Amino acid sequence: MKKLTIKDIANHFGVSISTVSKALNDSYEISVSTKEKIQKFAKEKNYKPNFNALSLKNRKTKIIGILIPNMLNYFFAQVFKGVEKVANEKGYKIISCISNESLEKEAETLEMLSNGSIDGVILSMAEETEVKNEYTHFKNTINDGIPIVMFDRVAESIPCDKIITNDFDGAVNAVQHLSKTGHKKIAFISTLSHLNVGRLRHQGYLKGLEKENIALNIDYIINIKEDDYKEYENVLTPIFEKLDIDAVIATDESSAIAAMKVAIRQGYKVPDDFSVIAFSNGILARHSSPKLTTVSQHGEQMGATAAEFLINKLESTNAEETTETIVIKTDIVERKSTKPLFLN
Amino acid sequence: MKKLTIKDIANHFGVSISTVSKALNDSYEISVSTKEKIQKFAKEKNYKPNFNALSLKNRKTKIIGILIPNMLNYFFAQVFKGVEKVANEKGYKIISCISNESLEKEAETLEMLSNGSIDGVILSMAEETEVKNEYTHFKNTINDGIPIVMFDRVAESIPCDKIITNDFDGAVNAVQHLSKTGHKKIAFISTLSHLNVGRLRHQGYLKGLEKENIALNIDYIINIKEDDYKEYENVLTPIFEKLDIDAVIATDESSAIAAMKVAIRQGYKVPDDFSVIAFSNGILARHSSPKLTTVSQHGEQMGATAAEFLINKLESTNAEETTETIVIKTDIVERKSTKPLFLN
DNA sequence: ATGAAAGCGCTAACAT
DNA sequence: ATGTTAGCGCTTTCAT
Numbered sequence: 001m002k003k004l005t006i007k008d009i010a011n012h013f014g015v016s017i018s019t020v021s022k023a024l025n026d027s028y029e030i031s032v033s034t035k036e037k038i039q040k041f042a043k044e045k046n047y048k049p050n051f052n053a054l055s056l057k058n059r060k061t062k063i064i065g066i067l068i069p070n071m072l073n074y075f076f077a078q079v080f081k082g083v084e085k086v087a088n089e090k091g092y093k094i095i096s097c098i099s100n101e102s103l104e105k106e107a108e109t110l111e112m113l114s115n116g117s118i119d120g121v122i123l124s125m126a127e128e129t130e131v132k133n134e135y136t137h138f139k140n141t142i143n144d145g146i147p148i149v150m151f152d153r154v155a156e157s158i159p160c161d162k163i164i165t166n167d168f169d170g171a172v173n174a175v176q177h178l179s180k181t182g183h184k185k186i187a188f189i190s191t192l193s194h195l196n197v198g199r200l201r202h203q204g205y206l207k208g209l210e211k212e213n214i215a216l217n218i219d220y221i222i223n224i225k226e227d228d229y230k231e232y233e234n235v236l237t238p239i240f241e242k243l244d245i246d247a248v249i250a251t252d253e254s255s256a257i258a259a260m261k262v263a264i265r266q267g268y269k270v271p272d273d274f275s276v277i278a279f280s281n282g283i284l285a286r287h288s289s290p291k292l293t294t295v296s297q298h299g300e301q302m303g304a305t306a307a308e309f310l311i312n313k314l315e316s317t318n319a320e321e322t323t324e325t326i327v328i329k330t331d332i333v334e335r336k337s338t339k340p341l342f343l344n
Numbered sequence: 345m346k347k348l349t350i351k352d353i354a355n356h357f358g359v360s361i362s363t364v365s366k367a368l369n370d371s372y373e374i375s376v377s378t379k380e381k382i383q384k385f386a387k388e389k390n391y392k393p394n395f396n397a398l399s400l401k402n403r404k405t406k407i408i409g410i411l412i413p414n415m416l417n418y419f420f421a422q423v424f425k426g427v428e429k430v431a432n433e434k435g436y437k438i439i440s441c442i443s444n445e446s447l448e449k450e451a452e453t454l455e456m457l458s459n460g461s462i463d464g465v466i467l468s469m470a471e472e473t474e475v476k477n478e479y480t481h482f483k484n485t486i487n488d489g490i491p492i493v494m495f496d497r498v499a500e501s502i503p504c505d506k507i508i509t510n511d512f513d514g515a516v517n518a519v520q521h522l523s524k525t526g527h528k529k530i531a532f533i534s535t536l537s538h539l540n541v542g543r544l545r546h547q548g549y550l551k552g553l554e555k556e557n558i559a560l561n562i563d564y565i566i567n568i569k570e571d572d573y574k575e576y577e578n579v580l581t582p583i584f585e586k587l588d589i590d591a592v593i594a595t596d597e598s599s600a601i602a603a604m605k606v607a608i609r610q611g612y613k614v615p616d617d618f619s620v621i622a623f624s625n626g627i628l629a630r631h632s633s634p635k636l637t638t639v640s641q642h643g644e645q646m647g648a649t650a651a652e653f654l655i656n657k658l659e660s661t662n663a664e665e666t667t668e669t670i671v672i673k674t675d676i677v678e679r680k681s682t683k684p685l686f687l688n
Numbered sequence: 689a690t691g692a693a694a695g696c697g698c699t700a701a702c703a704t
Numbered sequence: 705a706t707g708t709t710a711g712c713g714c715t716t717t718c719a720t
């Protein structure tokens with residue numbers, strides 16, 4: 001039960017621990033015969049070098065932290081998958097933590113991790129952090145020598161690599177798609193108006209209208225609290241009754257599906273009289289009826305990219321302190337909630 | 345940038361490192377005045393004891409591993425959330441790994457983790473592992489002194505704590521629910537026939553029929569490969585055309601939703617002429633139209649329970665080697681794909 | 689009240 | 705080819 005150490009092996013063969021260490025690391029200094037017997041023995045006994053001893057010695061753990069606001073979100077799960085894939089390939093393990101959208105937990109977690117537990121961290125800001133604009137904990141961990149890579153919800157002012165999507169362009173494209181398929185009365189439903197990604201999508205929506213020469217109707221901008229997706233339908237029903245709209249762009253799947261249901265209930269035919277596009281990664285889009293056309297976000301690729309950047313930074317010798325911002329483009333995935341767009 | 349160590353502090357005050365160590369640990373051996381100044385200094389300089397040094401010394405990391413087949417599955421994400429919550433409360437961190445349903449990756453991962461990286465591990469078996477019945481890697485890690493807690497997909501023969509659901513009873517209840525609301529021609533759609541949880545649900549289905557005095561119709565048992573949920577509708581369409589059924593129990597959400605769509609397309613009214621119940625935790629259930637009645641699995645609670653058991657084992661001094669199996673009961677959550685059940 | 693020294697498991701520079 | 709030693713950062717026993 002007691003784990004086998006290099007010392008035990010040394011005793012067993014009556015040699016010194018450094019001989020064993022070198023033998024196990026296949027050093028040229030050690031004779032072939034002793035190397036062989038020691039390696040064979042170690043293998044048989046299933047010897048594994050102690051992780052903590054190595055980390056202590058090397059001053060690095062080959063562990064990266066990932067800190068996300070919420071694990072029940074398909075987007076973050078996808079990002080995680082991408083990170084895991086790359087980390088695994090490069091021999092890194094992952095400590096994963098949840099901030100629960102809380103600034104305090106985010107800060108505590110970062111604090112807890114910056115004691116040599118991890119070599120670097122990939123994170124997406126908690127909502128509260130972004131809203132309060134409180135970034136000192138990020139600065140602290142960077143000052144502690146722990147590189148950060150941020151994705152999706154990133155803090156502009158923090159000097160670190162950032163992996164984001166083209167939220168603005170995504171929204172522009174969504175508007176244009178709808179417009180080109182004959183929808184001009186386009187509402188914008190946002191559950192993210194307090195976050196930067198939400199604002200960017202909003203601005204993209206405005207830009208899209210402009211490009212398509214559609215006048216802005218203020219009433220078409222609908223902000224809902226994201227708390228309770230169960231309420232989305234109730235919130236939207238009276239609005240849709242009042243408003244004369246023929247399309248919706250939503251910042252997330254749930255509200256898009258709610259919008260679609262309400263529209264159908266009110267007698268619209270989707271996608272002909274009423275089209276819907278949502279920002280999304282999700283499973284919901286593929287299971288709704290009709291299936292949802294989406295501005296799709298490539299979470300896995302974002303995660304993989306984040307991991308690559310972080311690991312590069314960790315393993316690069318030259319201490320070049322440049323930081324990059326990478327944009328992973330969204331795609332419009334046409335499903336059944338919009339009319340097909342033929343390029344003319 | 346270079347991290348502050350106990351040695352640095354000792355030098356700064358011209359005292360020995362053991363004095364500093366004791367001072368920081370608030371030892372009675374150290375005078376109040378030196379304790380104060382050392383603690384104050386440490387705090388100001390944001391001193392953090394090195395994690396790896398502590399782990400090496402204590403022979404424990406306060407890290408638990410979690411090894412799940414797939415992160416994009418809402419059930420596993422929920423379990424993770426439960427684990428995270430408890431771990432966090434008790435001061436443990438989590439290293440999370442994905443087996444991707446692969447025996448080899450599962451074994452490799454366990455191997456990689458049993459070098460002192462973690463104190464214990466929570467896992468759900470990869471599909472391949474369960475199918476091939478290849479459990480030596482579990483035995484190895486247990487022999488390495490790393491306790492395992494398994495959940496959901498558990499290996500009977502391995503001596504460890506296990507957290508499972510009452511799949512059998514869940515299926516019985518589902519059948520009875522349908523029967524009592526007037527549905528007797530109940531099909532069973534399984535995407536998990538190769539897994540034990542799938543078999544248990546299957547047996548529960550049979551038992552439910554028996555209890556309700558419904559004769560078994562072999563054709564009503566429909567096994568589909570889970571690979572491609574996109575194909576579910578195509579697979580089910582001809583079957584439903586041929587079969588005379590008025591209800592479906594599905595082992596997962598996706599196939600349930602596919603079944604519902606196909607039924608609706610074929611002119612059935614859900615839930616009146618055709619009811620659907622699915623084993624599920626998911627978001628899909630709450631967003632489909634109509635919303636799906638489910639045998640609901642409480643993943644978060646399973647995760648929390650698993651973490652509690654593991655941490656208990658890790659922190660209990662007495663080496664009692666008993667293992668327990670805990671059943672977290674499912675509930676039927678009535679939504680709109682079944683008729684309401686009034687107890688008579 | 690403070691310090692010296694050993695040890696956790698390992699590597700590596702420096703003997704021999 | 706093999707061994708000795710110091711050191712990674714910390715705790716703890718045993719001096720002083």
